[in-house]
Amino acid sequence: MHKPFPKLWLWQLLLAALMFGLWWALTAGNILPPFFFGEPLKVVERVFAWFSSGAIWEHIGITLLETALAFAIGTLLGLGFGLWLALSPTASALADPYIKAANAMPRVVLAPIFAVWFGLGIWSKVALGVTLVFFIVFFNVFQGIREVSPVLIANARMLGASRRQLLSHIYLPSATAWVFSSLHTSVGMAFVGAVVGEYLGSSRGVGYLILQAEGAFDINTVFAGILVLTGFALLLDALVSFAEKRLLKWQPQHTERAGN
Amino acid sequence: MSLPKQPKEAAASGAALDFRAVTVRFPPRQKGDKAFTAVREATLTVGAGEFVSVVGPTGCGKSTLLNVAAGLHRPAGGEIKIFGHVLQGLNRQAGYMFQADALLPWKTAFENVILGLQFRGMAEQEAADLGNYWLMKVGLGHAGDRYPHQLSGGMRKRVALAQTLIVDPKILLMDEPFSALDIQTRQLMENELLALWQADRKSVLFITHDLEEAISLSDRVVVLSAGPETRPIGDFQIGLPRPRDVAEVRLTPAFLELHERIWHAMREEVLKGYAQTLS
Numbered sequence: 001m002h003k004p005f006p007k008l009w010l011w012q013l014l015l016a017a018l019m020f021g022l023w024w025a026l027t028a029g030n031i032l033p034p035f036f037f038g039e040p041l042k043v044v045e046r047v048f049a050w051f052s053s054g055a056i057w058e059h060i061g062i063t064l065l066e067t068a069l070a071f072a073i074g075t076l077l078g079l080g081f082g083l084w085l086a087l088s089p090t091a092s093a094l095a096d097p098y099i100k101a102a103n104a105m106p107r108v109v110l111a112p113i114f115a116v117w118f119g120l121g122i123w124s125k126v127a128l129g130v131t132l133v134f135f136i137v138f139f140n141v142f143q144g145i146r147e148v149s150p151v152l153i154a155n156a157r158m159l160g161a162s163r164r165q166l167l168s169h170i171y172l173p174s175a176t177a178w179v180f181s182s183l184h185t186s187v188g189m190a191f192v193g194a195v196v197g198e199y200l201g202s203s204r205g206v207g208y209l210i211l212q213a214e215g216a217f218d219i220n221t222v223f224a225g226i227l228v229l230t231g232f233a234l235l236l237d238a239l240v241s242f243a244e245k246r247l248l249k250w251q252p253q254h255t256e257r258a259g260n
Numbered sequence: 261m262s263l264p265k266q267p268k269e270a271a272a273s274g275a276a277l278d279f280r281a282v283t284v285r286f287p288p289r290q291k292g293d294k295a296f297t298a299v300r301e302a303t304l305t306v307g308a309g310e311f312v313s314v315v316g317p318t319g320c321g322k323s324t325l326l327n328v329a330a331g332l333h334r335p336a337g338g339e340i341k342i343f344g345h346v347l348q349g350l351n352r353q354a355g356y357m358f359q360a361d362a363l364l365p366w367k368t369a370f371e372n373v374i375l376g377l378q379f380r381g382m383a384e385q386e387a388a389d390l391g392n393y394w395l396m397k398v399g400l401g402h403a404g405d406r407y408p409h410q411l412s413g414g415m416r417k418r419v420a421l422a423q424t425l426i427v428d429p430k431i432l433l434m435d436e437p438f439s440a441l442d443i444q445t446r447q448l449m450e451n452e453l454l455a456l457w458q459a460d461r462k463s464v465l466f467i468t469h470d471l472e473e474a475i476s477l478s479d480r481v482v483v484l485s486a487g488p489e490t491r492p493i494g495d496f497q498i499g500l501p502r503p504r505d506v507a508e509v510r511l512t513p514a515f516l517e518l519h520e521r522i523w524h525a526m527r528e529e530v531l532k533g534y535a536q537t538l539s
Contacts, residue, residue, distance in 0.1 A: 155362035
């Protein structure tokens, strides 16, 4: 693979600077009203103030905790149900229409219900994240198990594998590989669940900060919140890439996933 | 090992594999289609310690015969006896080497080799020793910690061979195991297989579409008719002296004479099989 041009990162940085410059010029020159579009310098200042005072950490901590819990619980549930339904044709035939319906439903509308059930603390956000993560993992595992090569199964059976050994040596590792292939998407979804949950009603978290600022028409703080969220989303994604490399070392280096 | 080693005489109460009028049908793909009869009343034996190859045109149901012998596919008619006992369920006396890659990609070469021992619940240290011994034996002592995708096609086949042989099966079922390899690697692997086989004379049923491979390896070559409704139509003793070198034996007059005789019996079926792939 050859690089499109040398020092790509430098140009990428320049592009970011250019965008901020454009934003600044448009709002400072009053071509775009700063009241609605914010002022980049004040946004940066706000972000800086958050970090220098340390006030932001409590909120980031909450949001990341919700993300982690939603991801862990959603993945475990998805893995369990995926394995179970993939290996039991009767159960999967029975559950099929309901799973399709539950997946088709826009699950964000569940947020108010979760708020009623679990209160305004972290658990209503975790629940929303779980509903988002669950289906991604579930469908990946389900498909992955269905597509395990019959030759692998036949070979293991000829080598004397019992049903339980088939599960632990073939189905489970195969399913785990599929969970990892959807890791980027599911971690992202857990984050979305946490932030949207906070935005819809909470007392802490980055989503809460954005909600508060919006209520006060403080558009700069809204942008600052978005900037912080984006930064941490990128950080999570890098973390996932790192984990992927460590845990899937048996896989041939696949081409970088496209987009997202 | 779970099966104690027995003297050859005790094991040889009857042929290792005895197909008696075995018929194999596959259910119709769609409603209204007729069931597909892959094999019709095939009768075939593999004696204890005998190396038998089955050759036949492409798509004639050779692999189906192996799956029946392995107990992976139940025949619709007839029966198959293993050392005199009618086979029910999986064939626990047989090792099966598949045509396709059957190594687990998430396990290293070493972990793949000892898989069968793990399934049998062998103690960890004992299994590790045996695994290392077999890795050495197939010339991969240095590559035990590599994953299948880091191995070449020939090395993967060596791992598969060690994986199959480490549990010491009495019968070896091989489904075109070397067909994906280049010709040099293939002959190396064939010689290696012969050397391993010579050491303890397992009963081998070897499937191939390559007549030269069949003759150079076997004690006996069975020719199958073109499918569907495949059955054996020729049975040839291969009296070539052992030990053999598969590359050199091909140049001897005896080999060429056998090749001509068997090819004569096969030719018509191969043409038939080829015509079917065109229609």
